[in-house]
Amino acid sequence: MxxxxxxxxxxxxxxxxxxxxxxxxxGGRLEAIAPGRSSYRLPYSPKLLRPGGSIIGPALMGLxxxxxxxxVLSLIxxxxxxxxxxxxxxxxxRPGQRDVIAEGRILKLGKRLAFGEVTSYSEGxxxxxxxxxxxxxxPPEAR
Amino acid sequence: MxxxxxxxxxxxxxxxxxxxxxxxxxGGRLEAIAPGRSSYRLPYSPKLLRPGGSIIGPALMGLxxxxxxxxVLSLIxxxxxxxxxxxxxxxxxRPGQRDVIAEGRILKLGKRLAFGEVTSYSEGxxxxxxxxxxxxxxPPEAR
Amino acid sequence: MxxxxxxxxxxxxxxxxxxxxxxxxxGGRLEAIAPGRSSYRLPYSPKLLRPGGSIIGPALMGLxxxxxxxxVLSLIxxxxxxxxxxxxxxxxxRPGQRDVIAEGRILKLGKRLAFGEVTSYSEGxxxxxxxxxxxxxxPPEAR
Amino acid sequence: MxxxxxxxxxxxxxxxxxxxxxxxxxGGRLEAIAPGRSSYRLPYSPKLLRPGGSIIGPALMGLxxxxxxxxVLSLIxxxxxxxxxxxxxxxxxRPGQRDVIAEGRILKLGKRLAFGEVTSYSEGxxxxxxxxxxxxxxPPEAR
Numbered sequence: 001m002x003x004x005x006x007x008x009x010x011x012x013x014x015x016x017x018x019x020x021x022x023x024x025x026x027g028g029r030l031e032a033i034a035p036g037r038s039s040y041r042l043p044y045s046p047k048l049l050r051p052g053g054s055i056i057g058p059a060l061m062g063l064x065x066x067x068x069x070x071x072v073l074s075l076i077x078x079x080x081x082x083x084x085x086x087x088x089x090x091x092x093x094r095p096g097q098r099d100v101i102a103e104g105r106i107l108k109l110g111k112r113l114a115f116g117e118v119t120s121y122s123e124g125x126x127x128x129x130x131x132x133x134x135x136x137x138x139p140p141e142a143r
Numbered sequence: 144m145x146x147x148x149x150x151x152x153x154x155x156x157x158x159x160x161x162x163x164x165x166x167x168x169x170g171g172r173l174e175a176i177a178p179g180r181s182s183y184r185l186p187y188s189p190k191l192l193r194p195g196g197s198i199i200g201p202a203l204m205g206l207x208x209x210x211x212x213x214x215v216l217s218l219i220x221x222x223x224x225x226x227x228x229x230x231x232x233x234x235x236x237r238p239g240q241r242d243v244i245a246e247g248r249i250l251k252l253g254k255r256l257a258f259g260e261v262t263s264y265s266e267g268x269x270x271x272x273x274x275x276x277x278x279x280x281x282p283p284e285a286r
Numbered sequence: 287m288x289x290x291x292x293x294x295x296x297x298x299x300x301x302x303x304x305x306x307x308x309x310x311x312x313g314g315r316l317e318a319i320a321p322g323r324s325s326y327r328l329p330y331s332p333k334l335l336r337p338g339g340s341i342i343g344p345a346l347m348g349l350x351x352x353x354x355x356x357x358v359l360s361l362i363x364x365x366x367x368x369x370x371x372x373x374x375x376x377x378x379x380r381p382g383q384r385d386v387i388a389e390g391r392i393l394k395l396g397k398r399l400a401f402g403e404v405t406s407y408s409e410g411x412x413x414x415x416x417x418x419x420x421x422x423x424x425p426p427e428a429r
Numbered sequence: 430m431x432x433x434x435x436x437x438x439x440x441x442x443x444x445x446x447x448x449x450x451x452x453x454x455x456g457g458r459l460e461a462i463a464p465g466r467s468s469y470r471l472p473y474s475p476k477l478l479r480p481g482g483s484i485i486g487p488a489l490m491g492l493x494x495x496x497x498x499x500x501v502l503s504l505i506x507x508x509x510x511x512x513x514x515x516x517x518x519x520x521x522x523r524p525g526q527r528d529v530i531a532e533g534r535i536l537k538l539g540k541r542l543a544f545g546e547v548t549s550y551s552e553g554x555x556x557x558x559x560x561x562x563x564x565x566x567x568p569p570e571a572r
Contacts, residue, residue: 231374231419233393233401233419233421235393235394235401236394250376250378250405250414250417251378251379251413251414258376258378258417260403260417262393270394271393271394274393274401274403274419276374276376276417276419278376
């Protein structure tokens with residue numbers, strides 16, 4: 001792995017606005033990036049709640065997706081056409097009424113596929129809200 | 144299994160507006176329901192495209208989720224607190240510029256968990272856009 | 287898809303003996319093959335039971351794996367180095383004391399990856415014992 | 430979580446011989462256990478190789494399964510009827526010709542379900558061979 005991320009937070013945020021608008025529209029932001037690692041914040045909003053107090057599923061799915069995307073790009077740079085091919089997410093606990101932080105980590109970077117996991121937490125808590133594994137497809141010209 | 148769905152399309156749509164607003168806001172609608180089966184339509188919209196022509200992932204994830212929710216409720220009736228505990232989705236083909244139809248099917252209904260699969264297609268095509276398996280948790284008081 | 291399977295039952299069985307010996311050692315056999323479809327039988331044996339009457343997990347996992355392998359080879363012919371990259375299996379019901387039949391089906395055949403699902407049943411029953419989705423990696427020289 | 434594992438290595442090994450015989454027959458052994466954590470070793474054997482040098486899939490699946498079982502029992506004690514309901518495994522790298530070590534970790538222990546992940550490594554290497562997530566069902570009388 002490289003010593004520094006191949007994409008900056010500012011470069012990623014600009015790319016995300018067009019490529020993963022869903023998370024961005026909810027006010028999400030990349031907070032930290034390092035080679036193979038990312039930390040992405042989903043701000044708390046009553047709009048994301050469903051009755052009973054759970055955050056709606058697609059918001060947490062989209063959060064895992066964008067955290068993984070950042071972790072992939074930290075290793076391959078600005079590759080627009082990297083695409084999710086698989087997402088497997090487990091909903092473990094009801095999140096609290098606070099921001100959710102997703103921590104992404106690459107477990108394998110191959111020529112054509114990247115595999116990693118994303119664990120999300122209500123801010124300040126130790127027990128995860130969701131755990132996801134994701135596979136991204138990397139276009140041939142990118143490597 | 145019952146002979147008729149325990150929830151009507153109108154009852155489901157009313158429930159979805161509050162419990163799964165994401166899909167509803169995108170104009171999605173339940174088109175058919177039968178015991179253990181559902182068909183849910185996500186209308187084509189340029190807003191859902193990401194550069195390169197793919198539909199954004201969370202829209203397809205949310206589509207699988209709501210189609211499964213309908214299939215679950217067809218067997219247990221109006222249970223608001225049924226919650227997704229696992230979603231595993233594979234993105235198989237880029238959808239065309241047309242509506243996407245998700246077909247949900249229950250493979251097991253237990254006392255506490257329901258498991259099923261949802262396959263989505265661009266309207267009029269035979270090859271699937273996504274395939275997902277989902278597990279829903281059913282609250283004890285519901286059965 | 288082709289009109290006929292690109293591998294015969296006899297060719298597959300010979301390949302399986304060296305490449306997927308686990309299922310073969312348990313007496314498993316391919317019963318039917320067609321383009322993108324397979325049917326594989328795991329004979330009942332008290333050796334495969336664990337206390338409580340469940341069949342041991344790895345036997346059912348290996349069964350899903352070999353059924354998918356056959357379905358993949360039906361479309362690409364005798365490719366020895368096709369390898370499982372992902373298996374997601376749900377254990378739905380305790381199998382009866384009889385043979386288990388696994389039905390494999392390809393949902394996408396790409397240049398580098400094949401994706402499909404395998405559903406297994408106790409012989410003569412309608413409700414599935416397991417449901418699995420699998421991704422196989424296809425070596426570049428094979429296509 | 431408890432301060433000490435609720436099952437000892439010796440107690441687990443005795444239970445595994447009857448409940449998860451597959452891994453045991455391959456010479457596997459539990460090497461370490463702590464609350465919510467396990468480390469399980471699969472000894473290298475040419476018998477487990479398939480042509481091309483990969484270890485056969487079911488051996489690695491069974492390894493993930495038994496490592497998770499130990500991690501679950503570390504928190505709930507000797508519960509024989511805890512059963513795998515889902516296993517999702519990604520095969521990331523070809524293992525070397527040496528022992529494979531699986532590290533299990535519980536991410537959620539509920540009343541009825543336990544969820545965790547198992548990562549396996551060729552001994553002495555940093556990059557994982559497989560990554561798996563598993564859900565175990567816990568019988569009601571156990572808690």
